[in-house]
Amino acid sequence: MQDGHCALAMEQQARILGAPCNFNYENGGNHMKRNVLFRRGLLMALCLIGAASALNAQTLLGSGATFPAPAYTKMFDEYYKATGIKVNYQAIGSSGGLKNIQDRVVDFGGSDSFVKDTDFAKYPASIMHIPTVIGAVVVTYNLPGNPALRLTGEVIADIYLGKITKWNDKRIAELNPAVKLPNMAIMPVYRSDGSGTTFNFTAYLSAVSTEWKSKVGNANSVSWPAGQGAAQNAGVAGVVKQTPGSIGYVELAYAHQSNMPAAAIKNSSGVWVDASLASISASAAGAFPPDSRILLVNTNAKEGYPISALTWIIVYREQKYASRTLEQAEHLAKLLWWMIHDGQNFVEALDYAKLPAPAIKAAEAIIKSITYDGQPVLK
Amino acid sequence: MNDRRFNALLGLAALLIVFVFAGFVLTLVVQSLPAVKQEGAAFLYGSEWNPVTARFGALPFIIGTLLTSSIALVIAIPLSLSAGIVMGEYVRSGWLRSLLNTLINVLASIPSVVFGLWGIEVVIPLVRNLAVLIGAPPYGAGILSASLVLAIMIIPYMSSMTREALMNVPAGLREGAFALGLTKQEVVTGIALPFARQSIFAGILLSLGRALGETMAVTMLIGNATRIPDSLFSLGNTLASVIASQFNEAASDVHRSAMMGLALMLLLITMIAGWFGRTLMRKGASAYGK
């Protein structure tokens, strides 16, 4: 006779098998006392929940691009210290941010790929792009000794096309004569989620490799001919860090924060450039469109890093939608204003370039045109 | 409060639950219609899943799901049967029995995400080294890693159901066999296992249903590649893992609808496996005359 133990009570099926369960039976007890206690406890719990909800500080919710997430999370941490306003930013990838903004389940979205004119119809109302920081997509890798490598755009494209499969391939070796390259397989790592980083990276590859342009193209999500997918910048960095022989494209901060190397790339002027504040700023030094939608890759600047990228925060122009209050709109506009002014002081430590003056001017104009019920929010 | 009101309250709650369940199925069906309309049957057998070109063929994920679950079963069955036999036949009482039971319960209650965490730190490097040894692409992640961890996750369920099935073999049958001079092994393989085989099989089916729907550990270990896997060391995706990866960024209406279609598919196959398992289990139980 079994002692009545119900294995895996989680599964009722064991019980159906007929294993009897001997439970403890308490006496009925003082039910009056129990009822009163229960009701009082419930009341208290409800009061607590209500109070907690009321006491919560004003918060803003954003989601999207992982490219600027180190800069954003740092900025929002400082913003909280300065103003007490909590900004919850969930880095889920640019496509995720765009979807959340479309569904209007967040206050703002982050994206390193701007929305094309033809895609505006997907959004229930007109959206605006506010530029925030400029970063660099670097090519990082995991090799014994982590040597400093030089790679050209064509070589990178061919690695991701699956045409160059070994690290000691002569096309890599001739660019790096001083480095003893191992006979290891190259494992390309790409973004499995829809990504603005991918958008900029594939834009660069399309510019320098006609085969890439025709075979794969340029978008947030492409059909990668070779390699392994990982989610978010953090995921790609994580996989490359743990997989010997792998190569991946990530924002500079992720590589630096994890002590991972970044390849020097030959830009369109023929200069070998490492990603740095100087080279990123150089690539953003040109003219700036008033709606701020600009692609910085394959820059003409002589010392510019060829895979630099601007990133944006996406909001609706008209903030009165879905029971949003004027106060919420004001908080949002103030946050954005802070991000392009005081917030810029925190980004250089993370190797993001500050917005150049023309970008700030354009951004100010855009933020000033945010309205609530037709009236500008920021006076 | 009186009897009538009490029964009305009970009925209301029951109705609500049934509505929620029906609502689930309805939501999935209605929201997946656009994608199914566009793709037709190709939704099931199409091998290209490309949100950019708006092609949604779910075959890579169906294959990934079936492959990982089957391999997990193949690994788990011998281990679970042995553990179940040991618990149900050899260690039927005493402190060792309680210890084993507790251990199995603990294994069953470890959350999926913790298995994924352990898999990333332990299983992936092992599989990567194995791949290097035999010359396969050394990703580490992939079908094999996901299947291994999936197997470990379903072992507790299968082994405890095996144990219960064996412990329900009527004592008279067993004692009679021993009285006739059969060895323990002969009793187990000749009497107990055949008697309990329907319930054991039901346990396997129920564990399969669980494996099919397993999300987190698989997502973290399978490599997120949208292609049909061609080897154990290939990267892939299952229905559950692609939903976890792509749902929160499916922006176009068709893409969203396709995601709902995948969820509906997942719902249906786990429902079918579960239904088969439960029916078999009921048949097995009634065979005992209970």
Added chain:
Amino acid sequence: MENNVFKSRHQTRAQKDRFFKFAVMIPAGIVVALLVLILAQVVINGARALNVDFFFKEQKPFGETGGGIVQAIVGTIMLLGISLVVALPFSLLASLYLYEHRGSKRAKVLATAINTLQGIPSIVIGVVIYSWIVVPLRSFSSLAGGVALAIVMLPLMTSMIHASLEMVPSSYLEAALALGVPRWRAIIDIILPASASGILEATSLGVARAAGETAPLIFTAFGNPFLSLSLKGPVSALPLVIYEYIKSPYDDWHQKAWGAALLLVLFVLILNVLIGSRKKH
């Protein structure tokens, strides 16, 4: 005189018996060893992360070391509270319905619905709740997360509570009815208390199950680096931080992921052991 044939047949059978015992003990031993290995790893790696900051500080920006996961600890407690408040009443009422109407066609319908709900992968639950709650309310919220977890808990709790109701001897109910107690009163004041330990077990297991769920939370609770007690806004949870941190390249976050895993496993273990020790009485 010895019958050699008989003896050798006996020896072969004895050998097979020993061999079989050996053959099943090994895989069973492998299973036990695996479990011990996994638990040991969680404890060893997780213990490294535990310090005062871990329990009381919030998340730091990407790449910075230090800080803690208080937002996830509180978030998990909050989500479990919400899901219990939603699931327990429904589980009780549904179990009572099955108890009162056992055998009827309607009870079979309810039982089928509940059994099928049990097999639904939790990610599907998250996807549907996103449509039902997150989008209409225009926000990710702990409420949505709690409701999703409640649906995960409900089938398990209902079947266990129903089983423990059925185990109460019918003589209890019959005696009460014979004494003139109204049926509804008899059920609430006699049957329910008599199954109290079964209800407690069901609740513990339901909570233990829900505590480890990640998939439904990805699209409902969403995550939050800040401590939040709001029903209407996103909230963090232990499984969510494990998932997020382990994907990253940061060693500090990896360590915290193990720490969070240790907390989760301890929590679930305690709930299971609590039930286990009650049984022994």
